[in-house]
Amino acid sequence: MSTATTTAVAPLRIGPITLDAPVVLAPMAGITNTAFRRLCREYGAGLYVSEMITTRALVERNATTMRLITHHESETPRSIQLYGVDPATTEAAVRLLVEEDRADHIDLNFGCPVPKVTRKGGGAALPWKTELFREIVTRAARAAGDVPLTVKMRKGIDSDHLTFLDAGRIAEDAGVAAVALHARTAAEFYSGQADWSAIAQLKQAVTSIPVLGNGDIWSAEDAVRMMAETGCDGVVVGRGCLGRPWLFGDLAAAFGAPGIRPDATLGYVAAAFRRHAELLVEFFEDEGRGCRDIRKHVAWYFKGYPVGGELRAALATASSLAEIDELVATMDLDAPYPGAAAEGQRGRAGTPKRPALPDGWLTTREMSGEASRTLADAELDTSGG
Template sequence: MTSVLATAPTLRIGPHALEVPVVLAPMAGITNTAFRRLCREYGAGLYVSEMITSRALVERNDTTMRLITHHESETPRSIQLYGVDPQTMAEAVRILVSEDRADHIDLNFGCPVPKVTRKGGGSALPWKLDLFRDIVGGAVRAAGDVPLTVKMRKGIDDDHLTYLEAGRIAEGEGVAAVALHARTAAEFYSGHADWSAIANLKEAVTSVPVLGNGDIWSADDAVRMMAETGCDGVVVGRGCLGRPWLFGDLAAAFGADVAPVDATLGFVANAFRRHAELLVEFFDDEGRGCRDVRKHVAWYFKGYPVGGETRAQLATGSSLAEFDEILGTLDTHAPYPGAAAEGQRGRAGTPKRPALPEGWLDSRDVTREASRMIADAEVENSGG
């Protein structure tokens, strides 16, 4: 039985009051309009876009301009930006605000991907405190009345933690909230998130909400994180892969009047089919939408009695009609399999030594050479 928080606090991010204090974490190739709409159909909260590179937005890259477009049903509209240059980031924010493309903007300082961190970007960047301050402060000023938040990691590794200093700086520069993925870049997505770090950040940052991220695989996990850390809300990433109805479970756990989900195999099959349909609409291309949903097959049917041949057919399906035919062969009355369908989803990997620019850890200041290197870090990549 799912735990229910006795008093579910309203999460306020600028002018936005979220009765369910839950945020969908940006995930590249996952949290497009189709997936965000699907999650909204089950629950409530704030649903953030895939990460958008600030340089690509300023240059009005066609793919990027498509990714920042929201469906009319999406409100508030939330976009996450990634960048390493204060001027470019500020200009990207100005575009979103002046063209009325977002109601909330988040900045990503959590990417652990080596090809980003080796140039000083992502979770490596807050080590350079003045650069971090310049990016955040410039973006907040450019955002004006649109609330701007930051998402980050604990630091580079256990010997080079940055989250407390970065949290205080972000608070001082006027952000509307701070979110912490409670792992270091070195941990990548491995092991267990250190929820005690979220509690530490909550003690250090007192004037704006602190959100916790890491190892929320169920509504019970979310309730427990808030109880143990005192955080003001939760950010859910990999836990909703193949399980968009987790947002319904979360809404119910935080006191919303939401009908409980009976996740039979038939229910899951319908969710998968709806996801495919929304992707077809998003891409305006049935073949492309059906190809995109293939990567979700293993997540949706984890633990369910779906044979290898059927899974292989779903993972190669190329039309909605083909999916309908395959899904029609399933035992739709098969019950939720319990533990077999729960736990970790998505990438995990193993701890690794972070790739960093030569001499990056020698100083907290940005040298001229470091400035040249981080300029190359602004590439399209996932993180957080």
């Protein structure tokens, strides 16, 4: 629970979109579906981005993908993140979203460090191929027209192969509306401490569009501090909101926008958990599936609270909203916020690892015939969103 003082900042403008709070929800696979986005929006202001959508699957109108890009009527502005490696396919995917009026904002993912993505040259590996990156971003920005297109990236592949400054300048020249930097390399994955100094460097290099910072924002205080230390124009929040959707209310309030600061008793947390489950049931149109999906959130919501292992296990096997209600009723809902025990890192972290890359990928920043053949298969493993 934050005690951050209010820090008035200018509204964040991403193309024609103005955000009262300079806060963006980072795309997270299996997390940032319509249900979670709606829940976060109920607490505070910001831009709430979809799960990563594969351009090839979108162009092919894969049924799962088409469901993932469908927003609830309450969601505005509508934001979708795309993952692509082929300029023509990415351009076609952007055009589809624009011509069918399916998004008010489109983000391109060049930050994914997952081995099955980087092994084929996608995600955080792709900006190493400078001209390919330039062509994808330029064609996508052109296809987007008046819909703002942004880029999210990492520092680079590893400490010896940094790409963020070149990529930031290329994106700016291509006409994107903003760039966001997760201040880690692909090799760092989610380990260690984010290098906020890199965000400051990018802000110095990219001057005509907003620069957003991402990495290790676990509280409103962290967000305020990142903006003060780096000069960035806004923050992107990922793992810090897992099991804490009310963080967006705290962030909004900390930046002087409308938002509710939480009184995070166990009852407050349990109510958020129950609401999340309810929205998942609505999203999946299946009570059993919605209750299965909420299971992965149990540990995040109740981190540090007096909810014993047996009760947590029961919540993680509940198959109906009624069963969840019965379990919540057994809790000490007046239990106060536990302080440090509920704070800090949540979600995956892991250890640094050597990035999986196509053979010879680092030999040159130009595209070779072999690299082109590898990229032809890059979207297959992530087809369907």
